[in-house]
Amino acid sequence: MHTVSIIVLESNEQVLQQLTEAFSEKEGFNVLYAGDDGDEGIAMILKYKPDLVFAGMFLKGTDGCGVIQTVRKTWPNAKIIATGMANDTLIERAMSEGAAYYLIKPFSMQNAMERVSELMKDKEPSTGKDYAGIKRKPTTVDEKISEIFISIGIPPHIKGYGYLREGIKLTIEKPYVISSVTKSLYPHIAAKFQTTPSKVERAIRHAIEVAWNRGRIEAINAIFGTRIYLGTEKPTNSEFIALVADKLILENMI
Secondary structure (H helix, E strand, O other): OOOEEEEEEOOOHHHHHHHHHHHHOOOOEEEEEEEOEHHHHHHHHHHHOOOEEEEEOOOEOOOHHHHHHHHHHHOOOOEEEEEEOOOHHHHHHHHHHOOOEEEEOOOOHHHHHHHHHHHHHHHOOOOOEOOOOOEOOOOOHHHHHHHHHHHHOOOOOOHHHHHHHHHHHHHHHOHHHHHHHHHHHHHHHHHHHOOOHHHHHHHHHHHHHHHHHOOOHHHHHHHHOOOOOOOOOOOOHHHHHHHHHHHHHHOOOO
16 A cells, blocks of 8 residues: 655644644554744655645745745645635635645544545555555545546635535436526525525636636546537536536446
8 A cells, every 4th residue: 555655834733743643643644744844844845755745824934835835846746735724815825826725723633634535545556445544435426526626626615615516416316406506506505505596606606717717627628528628618507517417427426
């Protein structure tokens, strides 16, 4: 089984210790370095070339966003999970610099483990085990949707992420709702998340725009198995939901 090498950079001493201990104690992980200094962290990243980097936003020396930016330019193979407070400006900056996830503090170690498992499973040979060294359950619809969202660049911190997930799952269960997004789909999602249908529509549109603005058109076309979109062309909300739902139905994910 491939061992996941990790570097943990975190200004909060308790979180730093918890992350270091959690991954050091799990089979399949190797914590190469843990500290609170961004400059030293960058040096360790360039030296060891880890699979995964935890980057706290407020580090000594170079801050978390600076670390993320440097890693993306010098060691783009590394997956990056940013950690920090629930601040929209920080979240947007970290994600735009190249973080795959933004964990909002406080977060549980179980949540951190789950995010790592999602990000790193593409590096794991087909052994039937995850990176915690335990047998994985069969891939779920939720996991598959997350995999698609990660691939095309829809970040998990934005509201549209959860709304899209719910919309896709509902469309898989009840395909007819896709022909009535305004009267059926949006109100269903809004009721679950205690918001309004108009806010659901705008948030989903924003999530799709974020993905397309990141320019991962080749990845998008690869996922759907055909050259569906070119350049800045992007699908409507209902088109995107239907595309993902159809893909999962065809893959027998239900």
